Amino acid sequence: MKKVFLLFFFFSAVTLMAQDAADTTKPWKVSGLTSLTMNQASFSNWSAGGENSISASALLKFYADYTKGNFSINNSANFKYGMIKNESESFKKNEDLIELNSQFNHKFSRNWSASGLISLNTQFTNGYNYPDDSTVISTFFAPAYLTIAPGLLYKPVEYFSILMSPVTMRGIFVMDQDLADIGAFGVNPADTLADGSRDKGTGKNSKIKVGAFVEFYFKKELKKDLAFESKLNLFYNYLKDDNIPDGTMPLDFNWQNFFNYSINKWFSANLFVHLAYMPGDVFIERTGIDGKDLKVSPNDKMQIKQTFGLGLAYNF
Numbered sequence: 001m002k003k004v005f006l007l008f009f010f011f012s013a014v015t016l017m018a019q020d021a022a023d024t025t026k027p028w029k030v031s032g033l034t035s036l037t038m039n040q041a042s043f044s045n046w047s048a049g050g051e052n053s054i055s056a057s058a059l060l061k062f063y064a065d066y067t068k069g070n071f072s073i074n075n076s077a078n079f080k081y082g083m084i085k086n087e088s089e090s091f092k093k094n095e096d097l098i099e100l101n102s103q104f105n106h107k108f109s110r111n112w113s114a115s116g117l118i119s120l121n122t123q124f125t126n127g128y129n130y131p132d133d134s135t136v137i138s139t140f141f142a143p144a145y146l147t148i149a150p151g152l153l154y155k156p157v158e159y160f161s162i163l164m165s166p167v168t169m170r171g172i173f174v175m176d177q178d179l180a181d182i183g184a185f186g187v188n189p190a191d192t193l194a195d196g197s198r199d200k201g202t203g204k205n206s207k208i209k210v211g212a213f214v215e216f217y218f219k220k221e222l223k224k225d226l227a228f229e230s231k232l233n234l235f236y237n238y239l240k241d242d243n244i245p246d247g248t249m250p251l252d253f254n255w256q257n258f259f260n261y262s263i264n265k266w267f268s269a270n271l272f273v274h275l276a277y278m279p280g281d282v283f284i285e286r287t288g289i290d291g292k293d294l295k296v297s298p299n300d301k302m303q304i305k306q307t308f309g310l311g312l313a314y315n316f
Contacts, residue, residue, distance in 0.1 A: 027066065028064050028065065028066045029063075029064070029065045029066070029067075030062075030063065030064050030065075030316070031063045031316060032060065032061050032062040032063050032315075032316055033059075033060075033061050033260065033268070033313060033314065033315045033316070034058075034059065034060045034061075034313065034314050035058070035059045035268055035270060035309060035311060035312060035313040035314075036056070036057075036058050036059075036311055036312045036313075037056065037057050037059075037309035037310055037311035037312070038054070038055065038056045038311060039053075039054070039055045039056075040053070040054045040055075041053045041054075051086050051087050051088065052086070052087035053084065053085060053086045053087065054084070054085050055082065055083065055084035055085070055094065056082060056083060057080065057081065057082025057083070057094070057095045057307070057309060058079075058080070058081055058082070059079070059080050059270070059309070060077070060078070060079040060080075061076070061077075061078050061258075062076065062077040062078075063075065063076050064076075070106055070107040070108070070113075071104075071105070071106050071107075072104075072105045072107070072113075073102065073103070073104055073105075074101075074102070074103040074105070075101065075102050075103075076099075076100075076101045077099065077100050077101075078097060078098075078099040079097065079098060079099075080095045080096065080097040081093070081095055081096055081097075081124055081125075082094050082095030082096075082307075083095075089131070090133060092128070092130055092133065093125060093127070094307075095307065096123040096124050096125060096127065097121070097123060098120075098121065098122045098123060098124060099119070099120070099121050100119070100120045100121075101117065101118070101119045101120075102117070102118045102119075103115060103116070103117045103118075103153075103163070104116045105153055111154055111155055111156050112152060112153065112154060112155075113152070113153040113155065114152065114153075115150070115151055115152060115153035115163055116148075116149065116150040116151070117147065117148070117149040117150075117151075117163055117165070117215065118146075118147070118148055119145075119146070119147040119149075120144065120145070120146050120147075121144065121145045122140060122141050122143065122144035122145070123138065123139070123140060124140060125139070125140065126138070126139045127139065136176070136178070136179070137179075137184070138179070138184075138185075139176050139179070140175075141173055141174075141175040141176075142173070142174045142175050142176035142179050142180075142184070142185075143172055143173060143174055143184070143185040144172075144173040144175070145170065145171070145172060145173075146169075146170070146171040146173065147168065147169070147170050147171075147213070147235075148168065148169045148170075149163065149165035149168040149169075149213045149215075150165055150167070150168075151163055151164050151165030151166065151168075151213070152164050152165075159218060159219055159220035160216075160217070160218050160220075161216075161217050162214065162215070162216055162217075163213075163214065163215040163217070164213075164214050165212065165213040165214070166212050167210065167211075167212070168210070168211055168212065168213035168235065169208065169209070169210055170208070170209040170210075170211065170213075170235055170237075170252075171206055171207070171208050171209075172185055172186055172187060172206065172207045172208075172209070173205060173206045174187050174203075174205055174206070175205055177200075177201060177203065177205070180203035180204060180205050181198055181200055181201070181202070181203035182198070182203070183203065185281055186207055186241070186243050186280045186281050187203065187204045187205065187206065187207045188203065188204040188207065189203050189204075190202040190203040209235075209237045209239055209241070209280070210237070210238050210239055211235055211236045211237040211238045211239070211250075212235070212236045212238070213233070213234070213235050213236075214233075214234050215231065215232065215233050215234075216230075216231070216232040217230070217231050217232075218230045218231075225261060225262040225263075226259070226260075226261050226262075227259070227260045227261075227262075228257075228258070228259055228260075229256075229257070229258045229260075230255070230256070230257045230258070231255070231256050232254070232255045232256075233252070233253075233254040233255075234251065234252070234253060234254075235251070235252040235254075236249075236250060236251050236252075237250040237251075237252070237280065241280045243279075243280050243281070244279050244280050244300075245279070245300065248279050248300060249279075250279065250280065251277075251279075252276075252277065252278045252279075252280070253275070253276065253277040253278075254275075254276050254277075254278070255274070255275045255276070256272070256273075256274050257271075257272070257273045257274070258270065258271070258272050259271040259272075262313070262315055265314070265315065266312060266313060266314065267310075267311070267312065267313055268310075268311075268313035268315070269308070269309065269310045270308070270309050270310075270313075271306075271307075271308050271309075272305075272306065272307045272308075272309075273304075273305075273306050274303075274304070274305040274306070275302060275303070275304055275305075276302075276303040277300075277301075277302050277303065278303075279300045
């Protein structure tokens with residue numbers, strides 16, 4: 001229950017922060033939204049069966065844009081965290097995201113700009129191999145994805161743009177050494193000793209990729225009170241990656257779609273759909289982080305995540 005209360009504090013804090021930002025950064029165009037959704041189900045002598053449950057999730061989307069002459073900066077931050085508890089289980093998270101983006105642009109014609117994007121993605125807390133809640137499979141900065149993409153921006157209208165970068169650096173960071181030692185998320189694992197065990201501490205904490213990158217971005221109010229934001233990233237890796245099976249194109253695909261319907265100033269409904277295909281990532285199956293029954297294989301399947309929320313919200 002303490003973790004649910006933390007979501008309330010998170011929602012309150014980001015709302016106050018958003019209000020302060022709007023008051024103190026007048027030269028900037030600041031906007032965003034915060035929301036808190038909760039669901040609860042209870043059953044007693046219900047003939048069809050069922051299990052008591054409670055869930056809650058908090059969301060903050062924040063935008064800060066600055067324009068002066070031909071120079072502009074577009075900043076965005078996305079934070080999501082959610083937890084769920086069934087009666088027979090302990091609390092477990094079902095949402096966890098930290099995403100920070102900064103894009104710098106210098107316009108040299110009506111629709112074109114020299115541009116550079118810096119993007120960082122990670123998470124707040126540990127992820128577990130549920131129903132095993134003792135085996136950590138991810139944590140803060142394990143993984144973290146850093147993208148640095150200099151290139152050209154094509155923006156024919158205010159709500160749509162295409163960023164193209166022929167040479168982009170993408171870094172994968174796994175700062176948890178236990179995870180790095182088993183090669184989590186595509187970093188090079190620890191060396192194998194003569195007895196077949198791993199030489200702990202020798203796993204790499206990072207992996208650098210270089211390739212071509214393109215990002216399609218769309219953000220518009222489709223109708224009154226209904227906003228849609230979509231971001232599609234494609235990254236083609238130039239470097240050899242032993243984690244990608246022979247014959248598989250080294251192309252990362254990441255597509256996020258967010259719909260938000262404002263019922264009024266304090267209530268909204270939102271839908272988030274995320275599709276990802278990252279063949280260089282590694283899928284790990286194990287009973288323990290140091291177990292010998294370790295199975296590591298490329299995660300070459302389409303990953304799909306969809307969430308729907310209805311609850312308290314504040315738009316600014």
